[in-house]
Each structure stands twice: as C-alpha cells, then as structure tokens.
Amino acid sequence: MSIATIATQLKMPVSVLKKESIQDFLERKLLIVETELFSLASKYGVKGIQELDRKIKKGFIHETAESREDFFEFDDLESQRDILQKLVKSL
Numbered sequence: 001m002s003i004a005t006i007a008t009q010l011k012m013p014v015s016v017l018k019k020e021s022i023q024d025f026l027e028r029k030l031l032i033v034e035t036e037l038f039s040l041a042s043k044y045g046v047k048g049i050q051e052l053d054r055k056i057k058k059g060f061i062h063e064t065a066e067s068r069e070d071f072f073e074f075d076d077l078e079s080q081r082d083i084l085q086k087l088v089k090s091l
Contacts, residue, residue: 003017003018022091023088026087026088026091029084030081030085033077033080033084034081036073036077037074037081040070040074040077041074043070044067048074048078049071049075049078052070052074053071056071
C-alpha cells in the first residue's frame with residue numbers, strides 16, 4: 001500500500017503523514033536507545049560514559065572483555081541518542 005493511499009484513507013495530506021511517521025519513528029528509536037543506556041548505566045552505577053571511564057581507570061570497575069564491550073556499546077548508544085535528539089528537535 002502506498003503512502004498516498006494511506007494518507008487518503010486517513011484524510012490527511014501526504015506531507016503530514018510523512019512528518020508524523022518520521023517523528024514517531026525517531027521518538028521510538030530514541031526511547032529504545034535511552035532504555036538501553038539506562039540499563040547499562042544501572043549495571044555499572046554510573047550516569048554516563050565519562051563516569052564509567054573514570055571508574056574503570058580508578059579501578060572501581062574491573063576491566064574485562066564484558067566491561068570493554070559495554071563501554072563501546074555505551075559510547076555508541078550515547079552518540080545515537082545525541083543524533084536522535086537533534087533529529088527530533090529539528091522536526
């Protein structure tokens with residue numbers, strides 16, 4: 001089914017349907033990323049990647065294969081969150 005058909009059936013302009021669809025998609029992605037960030041932050045008792053890095057460097061958190069993997073995932077998720085937040089604000 002095409003976007004035009006859906007817009008017609010919903011009695012709304014295609015441009016509005018596209019904008020609202022993109023906004024909903026970005027907000028859902030942002031919620032997923034923030035949930036994953038919260039899970040990692042809770043796991044290590046930190047608020048962000050910088051605090052995790054400090055705790056690892058000071059020896060409060062032992063550096064293991066798992067913590068290294070989590071560190072890089074945390075960093076990637078924070079980058080994704082920042083991008084998604086900017087995109088949502090730009091709509």
